[in-house]
Amino acid sequence: MTKRIAEILRSGEPDDALTVQGWVRTKRELKDFAFLEINDGSSMGNLQVVLSPEMSNYQEVVKGLNTGASVELTGVLVASPAKGQRIELKASTCELLGESDPETYPLQKKRHSFEFLRTISHLRSRTNTFGAVFRVRNAAANAIHQFFQERGFLWVHTPILTASDCEGAGEMFAVTNFNLKEPPRTKSQDIDYSQDFFGKPAFLTVSGQLEAEVMAMAFSNVYTFGPTFRAENSNTSRHLAEFWMVEPEMAFCNLKGDMDLAEAFLKYIFKFVLETCPDDMEFFNQRIDNTVLATADNIINNQFERITYTEAVSLLEKASKTFEFPVKWGLDLQSEHERYLAEELFKKPVIVTDYPVGIKAFYMRLNDDNKTVAAMDILAPKIGEIIGGSQREERLDVLESRIQKQGLALDDYWWYLDLRRYGTVEHAGFGLGFERLVQFMTGMQNIRDVIPFPRAPMTIDF
Amino acid sequence: MTKRIAEILRSGEPDDALTVQGWVRTKRELKDFAFLEINDGSSMGNLQVVLSPEMSNYQEVVKGLNTGASVELTGVLVASPAKGQRIELKASTCELLGESDPETYPLQKKRHSFEFLRTISHLRSRTNTFGAVFRVRNAAANAIHQFFQERGFLWVHTPILTASDCEGAGEMFAVTNFNLKEPPRTKSQDIDYSQDFFGKPAFLTVSGQLEAEVMAMAFSNVYTFGPTFRAENSNTSRHLAEFWMVEPEMAFCNLKGDMDLAEAFLKYIFKFVLETCPDDMEFFNQRIDNTVLATADNIINNQFERITYTEAVSLLEKASKTFEFPVKWGLDLQSEHERYLAEELFKKPVIVTDYPVGIKAFYMRLNDDNKTVAAMDILAPKIGEIIGGSQREERLDVLESRIQKQGLALDDYWWYLDLRRYGTVEHAGFGLGFERLVQFMTGMQNIRDVIPFPRAPMTIDF
Numbered sequence: 001m002t003k004r005i006a007e008i009l010r011s012g013e014p015d016d017a018l019t020v021q022g023w024v025r026t027k028r029e030l031k032d033f034a035f036l037e038i039n040d041g042s043s044m045g046n047l048q049v050v051l052s053p054e055m056s057n058y059q060e061v062v063k064g065l066n067t068g069a070s071v072e073l074t075g076v077l078v079a080s081p082a083k084g085q086r087i088e089l090k091a092s093t094c095e096l097l098g099e100s101d102p103e104t105y106p107l108q109k110k111r112h113s114f115e116f117l118r119t120i121s122h123l124r125s126r127t128n129t130f131g132a133v134f135r136v137r138n139a140a141a142n143a144i145h146q147f148f149q150e151r152g153f154l155w156v157h158t159p160i161l162t163a164s165d166c167e168g169a170g171e172m173f174a175v176t177n178f179n180l181k182e183p184p185r186t187k188s189q190d191i192d193y194s195q196d197f198f199g200k201p202a203f204l205t206v207s208g209q210l211e212a213e214v215m216a217m218a219f220s221n222v223y224t225f226g227p228t229f230r231a232e233n234s235n236t237s238r239h240l241a242e243f244w245m246v247e248p249e250m251a252f253c254n255l256k257g258d259m260d261l262a263e264a265f266l267k268y269i270f271k272f273v274l275e276t277c278p279d280d281m282e283f284f285n286q287r288i289d290n291t292v293l294a295t296a297d298n299i300i301n302n303q304f305e306r307i308t309y310t311e312a313v314s315l316l317e318k319a320s321k322t323f324e325f326p327v328k329w330g331l332d333l334q335s336e337h338e339r340y341l342a343e344e345l346f347k348k349p350v351i352v353t354d355y356p357v358g359i360k361a362f363y364m365r366l367n368d369d370n371k372t373v374a375a376m377d378i379l380a381p382k383i384g385e386i387i388g389g390s391q392r393e394e395r396l397d398v399l400e401s402r403i404q405k406q407g408l409a410l411d412d413y414w415w416y417l418d419l420r421r422y423g424t425v426e427h428a429g430f431g432l433g434f435e436r437l438v439q440f441m442t443g444m445q446n447i448r449d450v451i452p453f454p455r456a457p458m459t460i461d462f
Numbered sequence: 463m464t465k466r467i468a469e470i471l472r473s474g475e476p477d478d479a480l481t482v483q484g485w486v487r488t489k490r491e492l493k494d495f496a497f498l499e500i501n502d503g504s505s506m507g508n509l510q511v512v513l514s515p516e517m518s519n520y521q522e523v524v525k526g527l528n529t530g531a532s533v534e535l536t537g538v539l540v541a542s543p544a545k546g547q548r549i550e551l552k553a554s555t556c557e558l559l560g561e562s563d564p565e566t567y568p569l570q571k572k573r574h575s576f577e578f579l580r581t582i583s584h585l586r587s588r589t590n591t592f593g594a595v596f597r598v599r600n601a602a603a604n605a606i607h608q609f610f611q612e613r614g615f616l617w618v619h620t621p622i623l624t625a626s627d628c629e630g631a632g633e634m635f636a637v638t639n640f641n642l643k644e645p646p647r648t649k650s651q652d653i654d655y656s657q658d659f660f661g662k663p664a665f666l667t668v669s670g671q672l673e674a675e676v677m678a679m680a681f682s683n684v685y686t687f688g689p690t691f692r693a694e695n696s697n698t699s700r701h702l703a704e705f706w707m708v709e710p711e712m713a714f715c716n717l718k719g720d721m722d723l724a725e726a727f728l729k730y731i732f733k734f735v736l737e738t739c740p741d742d743m744e745f746f747n748q749r750i751d752n753t754v755l756a757t758a759d760n761i762i763n764n765q766f767e768r769i770t771y772t773e774a775v776s777l778l779e780k781a782s783k784t785f786e787f788p789v790k791w792g793l794d795l796q797s798e799h800e801r802y803l804a805e806e807l808f809k810k811p812v813i814v815t816d817y818p819v820g821i822k823a824f825y826m827r828l829n830d831d832n833k834t835v836a837a838m839d840i841l842a843p844k845i846g847e848i849i850g851g852s853q854r855e856e857r858l859d860v861l862e863s864r865i866q867k868q869g870l871a872l873d874d875y876w877w878y879l880d881l882r883r884y885g886t887v888e889h890a891g892f893g894l895g896f897e898r899l900v901q902f903m904t905g906m907q908n909i910r911d912v913i914p915f916p917r918a919p920m921t922i923d924f
Contacts, residue, residue, distance in 0.1 A: 023885045024885075042682060069885050070885040072714075097887050100883075100885045101883070104883075121877075122877035125679075125680035130680075131680065134681065135616065138617050142611050157599075158915065159704060159922075159924070160689050160704055173638070173659070176635070176636050176638070177635060177636070180638065180645055180653045181652065197693060197703065197919060198922040202922055214924070215587060217587075218503045218587035218588045219593070220466065220483075226688065227619070227688065231639045241623065241659065241660075242622055251502075394560070415583075415924055420560075422531075422562040423531050423559075425483070426559075452618055452620065452621075453621045457661075458661040460621075460624065460661075461625065
């Protein structure tokens with residue numbers, strides 16, 4: 001019976017007869033036999049295999065079983081005399097499936113830098129670190145779906161291609177079917193977009209929120225989970241040109257409901273990942289960042305602090321710490337301010353609400369003070385902002401006035417405004433950058449190391 | 463206590479006191495009271511509400527409660543004397559949240575054509591049909607994740623942006639950060655892509671398969687589920703420029719394992735949707751296509767027929783039917799042939815395997831006969847091809863020769879070839895067009911009606 005290694009390590013018992021398939025991580029040849037460590041990606045742990053020279057093809061397979069080679073082994077499990085493992089496989093047959101030339105295979109035993117591994121993104125998932133990263137990434141993604149589906153939210157697929165360049169969340173990539181060398185032009189030498197695929201300029205979305213609001217006005221509770229894009233030339237460890245975002249949107253919900261959901265959501269994901277990937281999380285804590293387990297514990301077991309922006313500014317002004325950037329009512333909080341609040345002052349996640357209207361997007365609901373909007377940001381120790389959300393402006397006249405004040409054209413938002421014209425309701429939502437979350441969970445320093453094939457300025461290989 | 467209507471209809475009991483929020487579908491005023499039908503998107507069924515004139519704001523709210531208006535109601539459930547419903551809400555308070563002007567609200571009681579509803583995609587989800595479509599779509603998507611996660615597959619996010627224009631699955635959209643009016647040019651007047659965001663031409667992916675193979679070579683079993691793109695100018699009821707695709711990829715798996723998984727997968731999704739959305743599926747069967755329940759039953763309860771392409775051609779040649787397109791070994795099967803096999807001959811899903819090498823992609827594994835490849839297509843009654851897959855060519859020399867024979871450059875595939883150089887294994891996978899599946903399940907005729915905001919030639923609104 002063929003079994004995956006995660007299952008064997010979890011529940012295999014001595015005398016179980018089985019077949020296992022995987023890749024060689026290490027080989028040790030002793031005088032009388034050889035040890036293999038086999039991994040199939042199902043877990044951090046390898047299965048130790050003992051090869052005995054009684055095997056008919058012993059010499060040949062031992063020679064070929066280099067790091068990276070693929071192999072199929074059949075045998076019985078035995079209790080392992082070695083430390084650190086409960087059982088091992090005593091192999092009776094061994095078939096070398098695919099070789100891996102030790103002279104050229106780029107993943108040798110020694111540690112490689114993450115920079116180097118990015119140049120071989122097609123192989124890096126075979127290392128301990130990236131194996132753990134992508135198992136945690138999958139578990140977190142699965143947790144997100146389970147969280148929402150259990151609560152009756154619909155997963156809605158909002159469009160990637162959009163004609164609206166006015167979502168306001170950042171610079172957009174253009175998408176075209178033209179031959180760029182000689183695109184059709186109008187008489188006045190402008191590009192004649194009427195001849196392009198969509199008949200007008202098209203872009204890659206920066207957010208599914210506006211369309212998610214459409215769906216929430218029919219289904220009450222929905223969420224998006226899909227790729228979004230930024231054409232910003234930010235060559236940093238915190239930015240990607242292509243990243244995945246989660247955006248729930250709830251009808252009949254105000255800012256308080258939004259915060260409650262966001263807090264429950266974060267706790268759920270962290271709990272889920274700790275339960276499903278304990279070995280991977282232990283690995284990150286030991287090898288990458290020895291605070292990740294404490295951080296997860298902090299998220300799960302603390303009630304998030306909730307303060308207004310005005311209170312936050314006052315606390316920052318009173319701080320004995322000197323900040324690089326100024327603190328003043330009306331200015332946005334900088335990363336250093338956010339981290340001070342979460343890490344030093346409250347030592348747990350903090351939700352800051354009711355930001356000045358001048359520094360937030362037009363769709364956030366204007367508070368009765370006419371100076372602030374019903375926005376909220378969740379600041380976490382070690383990372384700063386992890387979630388940003390708001391109650392949306394549901395009043396037609398207020399929304400129209402906000403759009404116009406920002407110099408945007410009402411006509412571009414005709415369908416968005418219709419949602420306020422016909423059966424408008426209080427509603428709210430938030431956005432979570434999925435890679436930021438995985439960074440936060442795993443302690444990985446560079447966001448390019450938590451997505452399989454990162455896209456960034458000058459970076460589009462594989 | 464606030465409850466969603468699906469839950470009330472399922473398990474509400476007389477005397478339950480509760481609050482409900484939703485949108486008015488219909489209002490009927492009688493002499494002594496008024497009836498409302500309220501929907502909140504959680505189910506096909508509406509909650510019937512009885513408003514009594516004893517309510518202090520009765521006149522005012524009844525006047526405002528037009529189709530599309532949003533409302534919050536509090537009251538107790540009572541057994542319904544009317545046919546077709548078990549319970550109804552006797553409201554004690556009613557708050558009109560958002561009006562809906564009956565003079566301008568586009569969704570009036572009368573039936574609207576799907577063509578018209580496409581022009582108001584921001585409102586069409588509020589109709590019975592589109593409510594049902596997007597609940598079924600969500601259930602099918604949820605089923606897909608559950609199916610794979612239960613089996614230990616990792617959800618991997620393969621890139622949307624790609625520099626390789628040679629995936630071979632169709633025409634691609636270009637993505638750029640240039641001002642199209644005056645992009646930088648080289649001395650020879652070519653576009654100077656070295657100055658574009660990625661330093662080279664970039665495109666929207668047509669398939670995540672090649673990257674999924676990378677991940678399968680580390681994690682054994684993975685799947686993608688994300689948007690893919692085609693820049694083909696096909697203005698039909700079966701094509702979208704942006705659509706979602708599911709692509710599992712399994713290491714240590716041959717064509718038989720691939721077929722077994724695909725068959726189990728389809729059965730699982732259909733069962734899941736029938737169990738979670740029985741009312742919606744009943745609606746489709748009654749109003750849209752009276753064969754959809756029989757089709758679902760056919761998928762779930764029949765063992766799929768498995769025949770080779772060569773056998774299929776022989777059966778088609780023997781058919782008493784005359785086809786529009788010729789049947790001859792070496793030619794691809796046309797939709798009419800596929801439907802004849804599935805609908806008329808076998809009357810159930812048919813998996814056709816081992817197609818001629820000349821009509822299939824370079825990565826499909828060459829069979830020992832050197833004439834056919836280990837490909838498989840699943841043909842379903844009423845729709846034709848629903849899944850296409852193959853065992854992949856794992857032998858380096860054979861793959862290199864196939865790439866070259868197709869006139870492609872080996873250098874473009876250096877990383878894909880590395881997978882065969884280091885620890886290569888038998889592996890296989892398939893692709894499912896998600897919208898085709900939802901069309902198939904619901905009987906909706908036009909693929910634009912099973913995705914919230916369809917993208918097609920000249921179509922990119924909302």
